[in-house]
Amino acid sequence: MAQPIPFPTQEPQEGLSLPQNVEAEAALLGAMMIDNRVAEDVLQKIRPEHFFEPLHGRIYEQIAHLVGDNRLATPVTLRPLFANDPAMKELGGPAYLAQLTGNPASLIGARSFADQIYDLAQLRALVDVGRGMVEGALDTSQDINPSKQIEQAELRLYQVAEQGDSEAGVKSFTRAATLAVKQAEKAMNSGGGISGITTGLSDLNASTGGFNRSDLLILAGRPGMGKTSLATNIAFNAAKRYMDDLDAGIAEEKSIGAPVAFFSLEMSADQLAMRILSEQAEVVSEKLRTGQLSNAEFQKFARAAGDLERLPLYIDDTPGLTIAALRTRARRLKRQHKIGMVIVDYLQLLTGSAKASGDGRVQEISEISRGLKTLAKELHVPVLALSQLSRAVESREDKRPQLSDLRESGSIEQDADIVLFVYRDEYYHDFKAPTKIPDGTETAEERMAYEEWQARQLEVANKATVIIAKQRHGATGSVHMRFDRQFTKFSDLAPEGY
Template structure:
């Protein structure tokens, strides 16, 4: 069993004591030198700087180096590496290495020793974060910015909380292969096309395989195309799928759904909630806002509200968020609520740090897009960021967006794993309605309006989701239905595929 932890005095004469167990460190090193195979089990978690006694950390590092070279690490092979080590000399010189292997019984508790050394190192880091927080809060010599200090403290705490396990970015090919096979298994179990988190839209899932973890997905379009509506639909569908999977006894890790954090910088939380309630109760959001509903409608509304009460969808409608503040809030939600999907509406409303921008908006947007991609990788969740498009779209005859239309920065395209454009031809056809013909007007006026009516019938309720970039697969288009009254996107079903009588 591991030795009980002790408190050691902090250097520089400070009164605070730091938790450590030097005896456990010595016992672990002894066990490693007796059986080098133990290093394989613990080196992924335990680092040399986790040891309180610096000499022990250097011995541990030397053992790992020899093991990595397929050499035996024991007191004899390690001795030349510590002949001139002053700190080792204080402990008795290289002979100290032989003393560490004195008890073969340490082999039994080696993993327990490693766990305790790691845990105590975390406690020391926590004390360091706390001390730094106090020092910064007390020091008023510089410009006082409490919010920035809080954000910095949360980042530091998150780093401590997320340590351990597979924290490093380097993974063996075996580990990477295992993850790839797990993804393929998820796709197989879902019916052969969904390896990520569901969008709730079969046509979209079949083209992109769902929303993949660590991906930055840019969802862009001109005003009026329905970007926020589609993002809201996807967020709701992912959260609802998680609830259903939980009811079916499926673990969260194996669910095709996810808890969602929705950062709404444009709309308030109640406006977003109204959209979702409108979709689920099939009542126009305009009628909901104005109270133009019947008793039957209100009963449907109450039923929908009751069903959605426990939905794992968390809305943050704080305006003017910086990318740093948003990342801090996302980390907190990941830790507290286990979120598996982040939606940002929209990218251009986020602010940069202020240091890199210096009035350069393109540079600021680049910082924000990089920050969102970093967040996706750090939290291992997909991030959907909505984005505006430049007015260049309106100058072309074909209004379908292109990658070059992404507003203010080419880095958005560069950082994104997937770029999606929402396009509704109906919006443009509707806006060019000709003069309504009156009795006595010439045939051309009637024909022009009839042609417009035919065009409207052709495009009514139709939407295109253009996959302009995809690291994981092909580009292309997906047809969708859009019900503007309840702001709902759904799968497009061609008339040729409808059952008879529908």
């Protein structure tokens, strides 16, 4: 009669019986050694630290190493690797490896064993997070800061939720190449050359390929250029495309739209919603604020509000957010609403940690820009952050912004994958209007000056330029588009002569 396998055990910590199934671990290891193809199925999901028994984790690691080198992993080939392992000696030496393969029926349930081992590891991680929360809450020897403890707990919970994501962490070149091919296929199938999230603006999409995941994008400009308007246009277009794609039966992963989180540190949520509805209903926002609407305009506005009630656009208008708090809220929105893009309006209104603040504003902005880039990589979404420009622009004859105009820190330029500037010649041209309007009493020179100004006004009216000053994935250049001042709405510019 066969002797039962002496499965190793681990003492429960602090009297707690931690979630575990050592028998399932042993059965999975046995199946992997009987048929190495099983290892190929589970290596993407299970890591050595997922095993409750440390010895099992070491055996799994060596099996993975041998299989990865295209060598056979059996009790015989593994035996020399564990000849001096103390835990193995307690179980009778390397003969334990042969005992693990004593049940060929384990091959049938190998995948189920792997799933159970992973789930139990997740539960143990949750127990660890919970223990840390309790200890932190009970420890009053340090400065009491519940908000910081909540942020840390949410970060750890998010890490537990994401640790099984096969796309996180170290990737082999094969896997990275597969992801690149999928991205190229998505761009090809989109019909518009878009590999990331659509901006809803064809010419901008053509120049950037859409907003790619894990990218930090900076959208900068002087006041009055339309930064917030462009950001709200992009947010609406991405969220609307996602909603339309789902309605059309297109799978989430194939959509070039995305649910959007908009952190508005300058405007309230209702002001932002009013602006978006004004843009889409094409009703002048000033009329909405003053109530001077015709019945037809109100109907258009109400219809737009009804059409967009399901729009996956989430606005957080909490003022004075720290970069840590913003990242915590973004993680929560990712978990709850599967957001695919984050927009921050605007970067200089965020605050850094107390330490960074004490080191000066430049260091604080550096911390914020690094935090936003980390957030983009952590959530695997594009982060679009609006930024102010320094007043140096106004002192130049040519008002077009440059990278050196980014306010307060060169780290913004360094951390960003793409830097976009919004520039409207019309804004500055309005200030050059002649004081003398032709009325029959003007001189010939005054009439000529007015006619030249008017001709130029016709050229620049309702036009804007988005300058791509930096782009890691492509070329720099300028994208010309239409800007309707009445509704603060950006759209594609009609071709020349249209």
